[in-house]
Amino acid sequence: MRYVVLWCRRIRVKVYSRNQEIKKMKARKTFVAIVLLFVSTLASTAYASLRSVTIESDSVPRNANIGDNISIYLGVWGVGRFGNSKTSEAIELQYYLSRSGCGDRRVHLKTEHRSLFLDKQTGDTYYRADINTTLTIPNGVYPGPWYILMVANAGSAKDCRAAGMTLSTPPKRGVLQLSSASYEAMESDGFVTATVNRTDGSDGFVSATVATSNGTATAPDDYTEVSTTVTWADGEAGEKTVDIPVINNGIEEPQEQFYVSIGNATGGARLGGEDTATVTIIDDDGNCGGEQYSGFLSGTGDTQVQPNGTWFYHHANGTYSGELTGPDGTDFDLYLYKWEGGTSNRVSSSASNTSNEVINHPDSSGYFLWLVNSYNGSGSYNLCVALP
Numbered sequence: 001m002r003y004v005v006l007w008c009r010r011i012r013v014k015v016y017s018r019n020q021e022i023k024k025m026k027a028r029k030t031f032v033a034i035v036l037l038f039v040s041t042l043a044s045t046a047y048a049s050l051r052s053v054t055i056e057s058d059s060v061p062r063n064a065n066i067g068d069n070i071s072i073y074l075g076v077w078g079v080g081r082f083g084n085s086k087t088s089e090a091i092e093l094q095y096y097l098s099r100s101g102c103g104d105r106r107v108h109l110k111t112e113h114r115s116l117f118l119d120k121q122t123g124d125t126y127y128r129a130d131i132n133t134t135l136t137i138p139n140g141v142y143p144g145p146w147y148i149l150m151v152a153n154a155g156s157a158k159d160c161r162a163a164g165m166t167l168s169t170p171p172k173r174g175v176l177q178l179s180s181a182s183y184e185a186m187e188s189d190g191f192v193t194a195t196v197n198r199t200d201g202s203d204g205f206v207s208a209t210v211a212t213s214n215g216t217a218t219a220p221d222d223y224t225e226v227s228t229t230v231t232w233a234d235g236e237a238g239e240k241t242v243d244i245p246v247i248n249n250g251i252e253e254p255q256e257q258f259y260v261s262i263g264n265a266t267g268g269a270r271l272g273g274e275d276t277a278t279v280t281i282i283d284d285d286g287n288c289g290g291e292q293y294s295g296f297l298s299g300t301g302d303t304q305v306q307p308n309g310t311w312f313y314h315h316a317n318g319t320y321s322g323e324l325t326g327p328d329g330t331d332f333d334l335y336l337y338k339w340e341g342g343t344s345n346r347v348s349s350s351a352s353n354t355s356n357e358v359i360n361h362p363d364s365s366g367y368f369l370w371l372v373n374s375y376n377g378s379g380s381y382n383l384c385v386a387l388p
Contacts, residue, residue: 065167071134096108098146146164171204175271179194183260203268216256226260255327297372303374311369314368321360321385331352333357334350338368
């Protein structure tokens with residue numbers, strides 16, 4: 001019986017000791033948690049709290065145009081702790097156009113989020129970081145006085161600043177472009193005229209360069225190279241012309257092409273879609289010895305009537321000759337029609353797989369027409385017609 005009692009006492013002692021150890025372990029864990037919380041609090045308070053964000057007024061233009069991009073400069077100030085040389089701040093910045101200041105957030109411009117490192121300012125506990133940002137003044141706002149409004153949020157701290165400016169409707173400098181995507185000239189014309197138009201505005205002095213470049217036609221054998229500048233005065237719009245000399249070399253040859261383009265627009269003007277045109281030189285040195293006619297076929301199936309889109313009357317009997325010259329790589333055909341018995345009759349044709357066709361048709365007097373047809377391709381052509 002005695003041994004039983006002693007054994008029970010030992011168990012009670014062991015149970016008591018174990019409970020004490022558990023309590024000590026809980027106390028140690030609680031202490032560690034408190035220490036960690038304290039360290040975390042210290043770490044968090046080592047960062048700056050937002051004090052103010054200032055729009056540097058000198059960085060905001062006093063005047064700007066609607067649609068402009070403007071750059072502004074911000075100074076971010078915070079209060080630091082524990083004497084750190086640098087401290088960090090997460091900040092949200094929202095930008096608006098306002099009519100009356102912080103109470104009126106009229107037009108939202110953009111929102112940005114930044115993580116800043118603020119440098120301690122010498123001799124005090126303030127910290128500063130600088131921000132440069134670009135804002136676009138949207139189209140559709142009214143001209144007149146506005147404020148650039150900046151709203152800053154950093155945790156529970158907020159700040160709002162505004163800087164005044166005047167917005168104006170941007171001047172309309174105009175669009176500069178060639179009047180056509182293609183021009184043509186006979187060799188015997190001596191020159192071809194390219195036209196440059198200024199449209200959609202006439203504010204300010206503007207200019208553009210006009211220059212030629214070689215194609216199958218080359219300078220100086222087929223044309224004279226041109227590089228010049230066309231100008232418009234403030235308030236002036238409309239056309240400017242440039243004459244490009246074409247060389248009549250007396251040599252029978254196929255049609256040739258070169259290019260004229262505009263570029264280097266100045267004064268705020270912009271280039272339009274027609275900034276390059278193809279110039280076709282039509283050879284008229286053939287041996288038909290008659291009248292010259294020219295035209296343009298827009299594509300397969302297109303036709304034109306010569307001369308000048310209608311019938312012509314000729315009083316003499318003899319050979320009616322037509323010589324067609326078209327662009328390389330196309331297939332234009334030539335037909336001769338005569339009005340007889342109240343109907344139109346095809347009396348002759350030339351339809352090879354090229355665009356160089358010849359008709360020599362003997363006939364009597366009457367009403368005739370020449371029909372030029374595109375079997376394949378597009379471009380300018382020349383038709384030389386000799387009558388008996």
